[in-house]
Amino acid sequence: MKLYENGAYLVNGRDVVINSPEAASAVQAKTGKTVTPEDAKKQTIAYGILKNHNTSGNMEKLQIKFDKLTSHDITFVGIIQTARASGLEKFPIPYVLTNCHNSLCAVGGTINEDDHMFGLTCAKKYGGIYVPPHQAVIHQFAREMLAGGGKMILGSDSHTRYGALGTMAIGEGGPELVKQLLNKTYDIDMPGVVGIYLTGTPQKGVGPQDIALAIIGEVFANGFVKNKVMEFVGPGVSNLSVDYRIGVDVMTTETTCLSSIWRTDDQVKEFYEIHGRTGDFEELNPGETAYYDSFIELDLSEIKPMIAMPFHPSNTYTIEELNANLMDILDDCEKRAQVSFDGKVDLDLKSKVKNGKLYVDQGIIAGCAGGGFENICDAADILKGSSIGADEFTLSVYPASTPIYMELVKNGAVANLLETGAIVKTAFCGPCFGAGDTPANNAFSIRHSTRNFPNREGSKVQNGQVASVALMDARSIAATAANKGFLTAATDIDVNYSKPKYFFDKTIYENRVFDSKGVADPDVEIQFGPNIKDWPAMSPLPENLVLKVVSEIHDPVTTTDELIPSGETSSFRSNPLGLAEFALSRKDPEYVGRAKEVQKAQKAVEADTCPGDALPEIHPVMDTIRATFSDVNRSNVGFGSTIFAVKPGDGSAREQAASCQKVLGGWANIANEYATKRYRSNLINWGMIPFVIDQGELPFHNLDYLFVPKIREAIADGKTEFEAYVVKDGALKPFTLRMGELTPDEKDIILKGCLINYYRG
CATH class of the missing domain: 3.20.19.10 (Aconitase, domain 4)
Structure with missing residues (x-):
């Protein structure tokens, strides 16, 4: 992977000219035209989409209006309450309320289901869409039903990323969605655009999480893409399935970029056809000569299975490197824990080493990153005929939506997983934020999910409890499970991946999802629970x-x-x-x-x-x-x-x-x-x-x-x-x-x- 701080030109989507005093001449030689960086910046995919959604008339000071909004059930109540207090009468654009975080309604008595009923009645009153619990995680529903080429979506979850489908999506705090609900704008300076130029094809057994972690490890600490748009281009894009691209794309949030966008091709067109939305496809490519403020070249074939050790997605190693330097790396993680927990509780990872190998307590494949169809099918192929064993190690798999779950049932993947001792559960984001499959004290969990921050997965330092999570790809998690909990890279085993075709059944949503079709019914009374409270009064700034x-x-x-x-x-x-x-x-x-x-x-x-x-x-x-x-x-x-x-x-x-x-x-x-x-x-x-x-x-x-x-x-x-x-x-x-x-x-x-x-x- 090569990073170029000073930017680069991309000519005809393939030829890279790194910025230098000779770059303009090199570009002219290739195109026969003189192009300035200022003009070439307008040829990026990101610039075109932002321009089409900007209402200010000034491309340096953007005032964006989005096409659609999406929230889940630990954010939409506060957003709607804020908007109601500010004069909301109707959702002016499609607004989807998914219920994938507070899904476990036994927690807190009736509290969570009260939030869901609040959401359903608000969708009816204000003209929205309501997705019941266990039907889909927020981002999978958006991929299946909301995304569209050249569109922009704003979500109140940080992993709002649909760039692989040609949609520029941004995750923001709830007040930014309130502004859109009140017909206001999202105001930002024109962001920088970073070109991510992909070549090559991933090795067999290397998955999207491996690619994502490799990128995060290179760009997080140096802020290379902070608050910028990552634009994925180059011939390597077409060497990735759409499911694979989605798996890389959702993790761009962990780089601290603002948003992402990918060039689209016939595979993306097929994705929309499978989901019955052919009209939402748009072919997107950079112009003849596009200029990127900074640039990354990535040969996909060089990436090996990765692991992000506690306590950040950027704390990355190849699994091969970890196994070769096991005690040193584990010692470093324990020292990091001392900083994160202020020395109040000890993390003991070195005790997980048995006969020179790292033993893992738990594996999870879940959510918007891990719960995709291809991830789970490949994991099932790796595990077919194996057993996860009867010791501490457990494996849970959460398909990202009920349509995915249904297809996994039909093609036999669920049966293959259950036979091994794994458990297959409904669509739920809990394992990503500490509300499901919380590890035991001092347990070490490997997860194809989005984050492994301290204090996130069950650590309560004041009670002497600590747990740690490492991020890995579903394939290497399955390989570890097949090895009964001993850390194993998917490239270390020989598997015949079946790669079954995906069929999307939209009747599942037609039967259960409430869609107002944008028609509000002001006569509907909002259903409140005793835990749903208004915001307290707040004073203006004093002198x-x-x-x-x-x-x-x-x-x-x-x-x-x-x-x-x-x-x-x-x-x-x-x-x-x-x-x-x-x-x-x-x-x-x-x-x-x-x-x-x-x-x-x-x-x-x-x-x-x-x-x-x-x-x-x-x-x-x-x-x-x-x-x-x-x-x-x-x-x-x-x-x-x-x-x-x-x-x-x-x-x-x-x-x-x-x-x-x-x-x-x-x-x-x-x-x-x-x-x-x-x-x-x-x-x-x-x-x-x-x-x-x-x-x-x-x-x-x-x-x-x-x-x-x-x-x-x-x-x-x-x-x-x-x-x-x-x-x-x-x-x-x-x-x-x-x-x-x-x-x-x-x-x-x-x-x-x-x-x-x-x-x-």
Whole structure:
């Protein structure tokens, strides 16, 4: 794999000219034309799709309107509640509500099924589509029923990626979907486009997860594709089946790119024909001379079976490399765990080594990444006639949709899997986020799913519990299962892959999925459950701001799962205050209590009573501030909490990572940088200021008070640099906070306190 930071031209979809002083002449020699990089950028597939969806008239400042929206049942309740509070009358474009996260309705009593009934009645009232639990995971339904060539889809799940089907899809926090529901736009600067030039054909036994992990391992840490569009081109694309492309594409989220798009061909056309949607196919190719801001060349034939060790999809090795350096790599993972868990619990992986081989406790093939038809068929072929054994090792397989499950039943794959001792389950995203097949304490799980973050798959450090997950391809997971749990690469075994043809049965959805066909029925009453709560009132940004630092996190990256845990918290995602009780609970259990203490002062201000009476430690803080800023008083100051994290927001698009902080009185985050655009957007949409601070020794520490004077005026004036002070020991110590440029709408949202206030006027 070769990375070219300075970009490249692609001529006629095949000839690569790496950017250099001689590049323009080389391009002219091939085409007989003089082309500037600025003009050639317009020849990418991504540029054409973005242009067709941009409403601003300015291709540097995009205002995008999407064709369709999709959400699942730990996001759609909050989204619709926000939109209702902001004046929603009807879904203006197709909006699909899938139920693939809170599917286990026994968890939390009636809570989860109440969310589902809320979704069904909203689909009827506002004119949407409702997919019942166990029918399909969100992204498989979108591939089967929503995607279309040249279209754009916005989803409230970070793995919203349908580029292999010619659809540019973006995963964002819920407030961005609210904007679309209210006929507003998605506002971003024109993103860079990275060309991913594929050649060659994968080795037998190498699957899409292997290709994806190889890419992630190369580009995550260096930010090579961060907030950019990955455009897959080159002759190697046609050497991959569409199912295979989909498996690579969904994992592009883990690179921190904004979106993805692939050139399309007759195989994609056949995919749409199989699904009865021939009219949705569009052939997409870059123009005669396309220019990419940066470029990657990848020979698919060189990729070997991969494994992403705990605790990130970028912590990658070939399985061959892991087995050759087993104890050293496991020791490194244990040391990483000490950092991730702040030394509070020990991860013991080296004890998993038996007779020089790594023994695995659990295998999972599931969800939007692993649950595809070809992945499961190949796994069944590998396991045919084998046994997974009667020891600790277990294997669970989750087809990504009921139509896939049905075809696997018809062609015998399910029978082959069940015969080995594997269990085949219904479409469910739980194994990906810690709500299903949670490993035992100190167990090691290998999964063809999307993530293996710390604190995600059952670790509760405060209770002394820890589990770890490695990511692998379904084929190597099946090979490991056939070897009764000893780690094995699929290329190490000889298998005759049957490659059965896929037949899609749409009557399954016709019988169970509610589709309003876009017709709203305003007479339908929404069905609420006792756990579905409205958002609490939120104040506008004050003139001056007093912040208390209530958590200080120095991990290199902080995931959204650490900001608001997944898994058992899912049942509370329709209850903003109930869910907020879990904020940072697996990373900093003292956060919630500290944030609530500071919030007492703000509530006193809102009630026009003395904040110092509600929070006595405020008295000396205000005395110190007023000694220099005499005009500051409770009529023009606000109190709230903030956290510092080096690089927060990697991973999930869940808005609750920000909203939970907000409902607990958070006014800001302070970071060296934000891991993703979507987390920064979530902060802004909940009225929180995304401050950044230069790397190096911090001028403040946990539990310090900070004062930011005239913050409202500075935000309104569009400033990106702010004077701030540490209030300590009777003195003000100055330091500087910064913030990236805000759009006019983003400024107004922060000034008004949140997106809901913004739309209320």
